[in-house]
Amino acid sequence: MIIVFILFIFFIGILPGAFISLLLTKEKPNLNLLDKGLISFIISPFVLIPISFLEDFVRIPLNTTVLTINLLIVIFINIILIKKYDLFHLPTININLKTISPKIILYLLFLALFIIKILPILSQYTPLLHDPIAHSEWLKFLSDNEFTTMSNIYPQGFEYFLIYFTTFFKISFPKAVLISTVLFTAIFPVSMFYLGLFLTKGKSLKEFLFPVFLFLFSLISVYPNNFYFTAGKNSMIMAFCITPIILYYIFSTQKNLRHIILPVLIFSVFIVHYPTGAVLFVSFYFKLFIDLLNIYKNNKGQLHPEIRKFLITFFITSSL
Numbered sequence: 001m002i003i004v005f006i007l008f009i010f011f012i013g014i015l016p017g018a019f020i021s022l023l024l025t026k027e028k029p030n031l032n033l034l035d036k037g038l039i040s041f042i043i044s045p046f047v048l049i050p051i052s053f054l055e056d057f058v059r060i061p062l063n064t065t066v067l068t069i070n071l072l073i074v075i076f077i078n079i080i081l082i083k084k085y086d087l088f089h090l091p092t093i094n095i096n097l098k099t100i101s102p103k104i105i106l107y108l109l110f111l112a113l114f115i116i117k118i119l120p121i122l123s124q125y126t127p128l129l130h131d132p133i134a135h136s137e138w139l140k141f142l143s144d145n146e147f148t149t150m151s152n153i154y155p156q157g158f159e160y161f162l163i164y165f166t167t168f169f170k171i172s173f174p175k176a177v178l179i180s181t182v183l184f185t186a187i188f189p190v191s192m193f194y195l196g197l198f199l200t201k202g203k204s205l206k207e208f209l210f211p212v213f214l215f216l217f218s219l220i221s222v223y224p225n226n227f228y229f230t231a232g233k234n235s236m237i238m239a240f241c242i243t244p245i246i247l248y249y250i251f252s253t254q255k256n257l258r259h260i261i262l263p264v265l266i267f268s269v270f271i272v273h274y275p276t277g278a279v280l281f282v283s284f285y286f287k288l289f290i291d292l293l294n295i296y297k298n299n300k301g302q303l304h305p306e307i308r309k310f311l312i313t314f315f316i317t318s319s320l
Helices: 002-024 033-057 064-084 099-123 130-143 157-169 173-201 207-220 232-248 261-272 276-300 305-319
Strands: none
Touching: 002 033, 002 064, 002 157, 002 261, 033 064, 033 099, 033 157, 033 173, 033 261, 064 157, 064 261, 099 157, 099 173, 099 207, 130 173, 130 232, 157 173, 157 261, 173 207, 207 232, 207 276, 232 261, 232 276, 276 305
């Protein structure tokens, strides 16, 4: 069972987001292979969700065969894109303990965080409150091939990822909701840590303290840690995990990332939790319009190729 779980984490939790993680961190020399793997772990669910959403929309049953094919195709595409953009070099991957020694304590803390969060709830059978009950019911609908897309106004992106848990592990639907919610609660502080690392680069001890502060603050904060047993909010907790990273790249200088990758990730967040997705879409459009105005101003009113990219991005995000 442990081996199956490790394989599950690798093929579903890391590989689907590998290309995006490597691309986003290409210009981050302060991040090593373990960092990029953790960021991929945060991104991967939001790569699989849009695929399941579209399949559900066109009435393709999300059974074992379909989900397995999804994984194989996504992993194959990741390998092709990583090779095409030259993002991964096997001979250079040597994890030097001297270079990652300042982070070893944090890596161990990340691992302890996951263990501490998950172990206490393994003996429980179902989460509390109305939201988890609804998620369990919709997850059962998906498992029974009773299609749920557009059947109600509540977003079901959470279920499009959980279906992998229940299909490959054969655990109960309430248990899947419980474990995944607690897992995403543990991921959120890690995501905040990398937001701080992106902002400061973490080259000096002083710069490294800020991401550590964000991690510890998120770890002990009341919300979102208490959301799952005070208000449900399972989808919100999942959406919060990737939000810090998306917000950073919305306002970063890597403009090439905004035209395809960010709209897809934001769309994925949107079908997980509408309000969080709406905030990201507004932020995304705001930054695009600011960039467009700057381009227009710098070119003295002349049209610029960047405007064409902006219109393409606007069309993609509006269509989603």
